[in-house]
Amino acid sequence: MQNSKIPRGLYGITPEWDDIDKLIKAVYEASKGGMQILQLRRKKTSYDTIKxxxxxxxxxxxxxxxxxxxxxxWKLALELGADGFHLGLEDCSIKDIEEKVKTGLIVGTSCYNDIERAKILVESGVDYIAFGAVFPSITKPLAPHVSLNILKTARSMININTPYSIVAIGGITVDKIPQIIESDIDNIAVINGLFESENIFNTAQKYSSAFNSTKKQNHDE
Known part of the structure; x- marks a missing residue:
């Protein structure tokens, strides 16, 4: 069952840009094209720049x-009043996540292809779980491959009454969306495919349209 705190659709993740004006312009374009969620993810810069x-x-x-x-x-997200925070697989224990869920913010985490960990995390109260790489990714070339069957299993094996969202990430292009949607995911996360494109607005629109039309088609069937 999808978490109502997480709007379905395109989930953008920031590239490694220090130029804030360039980034803000790109975010505006992506939003106009239909991006619903943005993750500020910086791995190659200072904490001051991130803040x-x-x-x-x-x-x-x-x-x-x-x-x-x-x-x-996550402390920065709390301090500044962001909507939520995302924790990687190695960032904290299950017990730590259970405590962080109590902040009331959106809590997301990565599972790569670990279904059993996903089940435990959902039971701990996280709002969404990211699986990937669904396809080869230049951002994380060594990330474990996540088959579409794993995505389907993640949806079916976890308590249907538990409100959480499934995010697919890794090498997702517009033409690959229909086969991913068959797995009943809620969001597609994109970094370079969106923010490094020549026309961010058009690209976001294509991703969003493909996602929404395929979702509607599957629902109607």
């Missing part, structure tokens, strides 16, 4: 009605 970008993006995303998730820095 400065977070301050600006919180204001921008509030204006655009886009959910802002901060990767790794």
């Amino acid at each position: 400065k970008q977070a301050v600006e993006l919180i204001k921008v995303c509030a204006d655009l009605d886009v959910k802002l998730i901060i990767n790794d820095f």
